Amino acid sequence: MTERIVVVGAALLDAGRLLAARRSAPPELAGRWELPGGKVEEGEAPEAALMRELREELGVEAETVERVPGEWPLRPPYVLQVWTARLCPGSAAPEPLQDHDALRWLTPTEIWDVDWLDQDVPAVRKTLPKLTTGAH
Numbered sequence: 001m002t003e004r005i006v007v008v009g010a011a012l013l014d015a016g017r018l019l020a021a022r023r024s025a026p027p028e029l030a031g032r033w034e035l036p037g038g039k040v041e042e043g044e045a046p047e048a049a050l051m052r053e054l055r056e057e058l059g060v061e062a063e064t065v066e067r068v069p070g071e072w073p074l075r076p077p078y079v080l081q082v083w084t085a086r087l088c089p090g091s092a093a094p095e096p097l098q099d100h101d102a103l104r105w106l107t108p109t110e111i112w113d114v115d116w117l118d119q120d121v122p123a124v125r126k127t128l129p130k131l132t133t134g135a136h
């Protein structure tokens with residue numbers, strides 16, 4: 001049987017900008033940029049996993065807004081699903097507490113300035129229209 005584990009990524013949006021996070025580990029991914037998030041645990045809803053990961057990794061309180069349609073293969077057995085998300089009122093500003101060593105808020109024209117993980121590029125491309133239309 002094929003095992004399949006969902007990794008949830010947040011397209012965290014604020015004032016028309018997208019948060020990108022630079023991975024600090026493992027060595028083969030370190031230095032590349034991704035959407036913050038992580039693996040959904042057994043019995044956990046993806047949106048709940050995303051809020052938990054954002055709290056752990058960035059120290060923020062966030063809420064999901066909507067699923068970005070699609071699913072992107074990572075290293076088997078992982079697949080990436082993406083939700084747009086926004087900071088809750090009163091949340092702390094994101095900080096690279098865990099898994100990351102840098103964060104950047106990117107405007108639409110800056111999106112391709114960072115070296116995204118190859119497997120994240122289609123997901124980021126699909127998220128791009130949400131920067132101008134969505135999640136305020």
Ligand SMILES: Nc1nc2c([nH]c(=O)n2[C@H]2C[C@H](O)[C@@H](COP(=O)(O)OP(=O)(O)OP(=O)(O)O)O2)c(=O)[nH]1
Pocket residue numbers: 007008009029034035036037038039040053074075078080099117119120
């Ligand atoms: N979070 C996240 N992980 C990604 C992305 N793209 C991508 O290939 N990955 C890979 C990196 C990891 O192998 C895996 C997710 O692992 P993780 O380390 O972020 O998740 P986690 O916090 O649940 O991990 P763990 O330490 O509990 O094992 O998916 C992405 O955009 N966001």
